[in-house]
Amino acid sequence: MTRKTLRHASGRLALAAGLLGALSLVVYAGVDLLPGDPATARLGPSSTPDQVNQARERLGLDEPLAQRYWEWVTGLLCGDLGSSANGTPVADLLSGRLGNTALLTGITVALLVPASLALGVSLGRRAGGRFDGAGSAALLLTVAVPEFVIASGLALVVAGRLGWLPAASLVPAGEHPLSHPEVLVLPVLSLLLVSLAYASRMIRAQTIHALRAPHIEFMRLNGMPERAILRQAVLPAVLPSAVQIWLITAAGLMGGTVLVEIVFNYPGIGGILVSSVRSGDLPVVQALAMFMGALTLLATVAADLIAAATGRTRST
Template identity: 45%
Template sequence: MSWGAFLLRRAVALALTLAALSTLVFWATELLPGDAVSAVAGPSATEAERAAVRAELGLDRDVLTRYLEWLGGALRGDLGTGYTGARPVAELIADRLPHSLLLAGLALLVTVPVSLLLGLLAGGRAGRRADRAVSAGVLLVAGLPEFVLATVLLWLLAAEAGLFPRVSLVPLGGGPLATPEILVLPVLTLAASGVAVGTRLVRAAAAEVAAAPWVEAARLRGVSGARLAARHVLPGALAPAVQAFGLVTGALVGGAIVVETVFGYPGIGLELQQAVAHRDIPLVQGIALVLCACTLVAVLLADVAARALDPRRGSRP
């Protein structure tokens, strides 16, 4: 398959998947518990005031009409206006999303090399002591929810050691990079989860390559250790590993929701948590749709990179 056909197929698949997810996002938010009118009008509002608020928010129209209007606006880049603060959803996301992408990007910079190292170590020695030790360690971390990891790191590195702040407050008028110490604990929490998932995926790919005939031939020639892993196992495992990191990237962006809430980090995840608490449906829908889009783009880029790195492509067009 040519590059043009490959990219076209992936782009069409991404668009169709995002369209399906947009439908799921809208209808799922319709099932959220609570009443947006009560959240906006207040508990002491009269029935007349509640009816006025319902009409102002457009909630007096049938759900299908509201869905079609929301979908049409999303295609134009208009995600509506939030109930709280009456601020455009797209504007708010544009302010918060870079903070979350910074967090996920820094976590990915830690996740990729550590996962490759541990995955190659375990996969190249499948069934041996090193494999069992690495597999047990990452399985333990993978089994811990992110809020538990965050709590442990808070206790160890913030409360007990006092090395980092407990809350990731960004100074007014500045960004997270102005006070990099606030990033350490959220990044470590995300990276720990990313390494746990990434290592297992890389290990599976490396173990398959390590059992290949050309790797066995290299062993018979006396190649071993880091040289064997770097020259013979890594090239064959790199393409599936890159695809795995695409999935991990999506998980990191999604995992930021929990991590930002725990540390009070001003990203899109914390904004989503507050939007759910205030029944701000347009904001919940907009953030969920953008997170889905970020994950799909990460997977698409990983597929493209994996195809370029796949040694089996050879000279195929």
């Protein structure tokens, strides 16, 4: 790794640290400005002003916003996510659910990588043909459909009408979703369809660009087989961009699973995020918002570093 590359990476990491600080401020202030009062939401409309004031004091809501933010962000730096409104540590509340959501994301990405690469490259190699036209139209249509609509359609047809799989991803208390793999199929398929459409379109575009390079034409004029050209020239040109796409997609899936989890009643972060917003449980909402925002930011920075490293490698 050259000195110039190290300077670039150091600059990006410093920028990422600054953006994480700005993100924490935006997340904390934005969640704090959500409509409704957490204390009133917790106690109900029949609560008296004295009860509300006591609850606000217990939750620390009577302190100035700047002081609350400072206490929260210093806790984050020490690994303390705070406590929910019912006194349960937020880290304990989220650990299992984050693991379940990460499982959905991991399975989806594991299927996405080979499928999107194969489909994207196949469409790119046949650009302008019937297969490419039909495939690109189908991908564009899929990208335009929200994930929860696809999830609802799969639940209605595959689970409701055909009865092949359960419509609800219910997991008995104390058991892991992998113990009941059938509950993972429809949520993973819902996430995979949308992410596959997006990633395949991007990889198709990169494949078309790679095939137009002068050295590809030179290889063909020298009689090199198409498979060898694909393996030696096209895939090495496409893979760096594909890795960027997969990184950003994986980070987006961690937040994008929320609606899909709600549709299938999957025990991930979706249900607890919605219930926390409704009940005004700010520490939980702030922790989840910060986690999803930071994950997306770090994935973007990692993708940028990959682009810079591969770009410099090709130019040397």
